[in-house]
Amino acid sequence: MRVLLIQPPVDLFDDDEKQSMPPLGLAYIAAALEQAGHEVAILDCVVAAFQHLRLLLDGRLRHGLEAEGITRELRTFRPQLVGVSNLFSAQSEAAHDVCRLVKETDPATVTVMGGAHPSAVPGEVLTDPHVDYVVQGEGESAMLRLANALPHGRRVPDDPAGLAYRDDGAIRVCPPGPPLADLDSLPLPARHLLPMRHYFRYRAPHGTVVRRHPCTNVITSRGCPARCSFCSIHTVWGRRFRWHSANRVLQEIDHLVNDYGVREIQFEDDNLTLNKPRIREICRMIIDRRYDLLWTTPNGVATWSLDEDLLALMRRAGCYHIAIAVESGSQETLDRLIHKPLDLRKVPPLVRAARAL
Ligand code: SF4
Structure with missing residues (x-):
């Protein structure tokens, strides 16, 4: 067709x-x-x-x-x-x-x-x-x-x-069937059907935090087990967290760097760091490649999946900006209205650690 x-x-x-x-x-x-x-x-x-x-x-x-x-x-x-x-x-x-x-x-x-x-x-x-x-x-x-x-x-x-x-x-x-379990079974997104040079020319990616061009987006995972009351992610991606393997993520990054000259990436994942062994492996593989590459997470990362060691590794791999989605300064509001599994006491030390890097 x-x-x-x-x-x-x-x-x-x-x-x-x-x-x-x-x-x-x-x-x-x-x-x-x-x-x-x-x-x-x-x-x-x-x-x-x-x-x-x-x-x-x-x-x-x-x-x-x-x-x-x-x-x-x-x-x-x-x-x-x-x-x-x-x-x-x-x-x-x-x-x-x-x-x-x-x-x-x-x-x-x-x-x-x-x-x-x-x-x-x-x-x-x-x-x-x-x-x-x-x-x-x-x-x-x-x-x-x-x-x-x-x-x-x-x-x-x-x-x-x-x-x-x-x-x-x-x-x-007809309700959706079970979400695709193995995201690596999908081919790379068909960027060859998109006018990539125009995106690079207009320089208008997600949000205002961009240091380098060409900058483009990548999605490495789908789904979120949390149940924040305002969030519609489960209607599309479901509640089960699924992900591309680190090898598959690096295959896509290699393609972007080598074929499009990309120098900055925006990871559009809703929860890039939820699987900690995976994000660590991704960071180590980016570092090993010695790419001149910066990256950010404009959609936010799950605060409960961060720690100071991981932040330091992300920084070494080129991450210079993360969005921490706190939503509210009131623990009671988070617990009773938003239902976000976030302990506010964890946030200030993480922010201090991130700013020190
Ligand atoms: S943690 Fe983020 S992605 Fe998950 S349900 Fe809450 S707002 Fe949505």
Whole structure:
């Protein structure tokens, strides 16, 4: 099948900075589809029109490719299946707009929406007639089963786990199967389908803490066993922590350094340090490579997985900034409202140790 994966434009609030990073979730799905023989392209609407902003009626600014540009891409590639990423509820409007454009361009094109928002509220998303399917949870397996089934006239794969769809007027939601246990079985994310040089040119990665360019992102693990009340990670990645082996992480870093000249990495993991033997091995392997490489953890690290020795090793391996997600200065609030497994007494010594490095 010809499959187009789309990162929609982003609607910016007042003080949001323009950002543009490779959509790694789509790149993972693209790689799995390509490996199975499908023809795949990725359209990142943000990087495709990075300088373009349009004022919306609600005061936000839509950042990225306009409808004409998206339609042009659809007419050129003529996809049979389109996957649209929707990571945040606040960005849903743009994702639904993209699905509408797909159907207006060719009503026969099948549309799928995936990401945290549709995973959390699949039934609500499917009230939009321009969305044919929702993928809940991690997307590689469900998208592949769907792409394999549709050309054979099967609207629903034999194994529909993780898919939600309309069936005779009713909405059918099939819960995701067990999350992929061995992340190393996935091919490297398909960065060759992304305009990497444009990301490097616009220099607008995650957050404001960047020292060197080219800078890019990597995700080395999925899932989190904690149950913080505000966090939606489990709707996509589940509660079981799974990870790429240190060897596989270094294979990806080698690729980024040698093929793209990357000099700084943002580990976008939700919990990079949760498996301590693994992060130690990753650090030691980076040190052994003698790469001129810096790295950060903009999404935060689990404070309960840090200690002073690990911080020192991370520093030697090139880490110069970590985000410590404390959430609240009140232990009672953490315990009773947020449910974060964090002992606040551990934080000041760790911060002092990190600042001393
Ligand atoms: S520790 Fe972090 S990733 Fe895990 S549930 Fe809490 S906020 Fe989410």
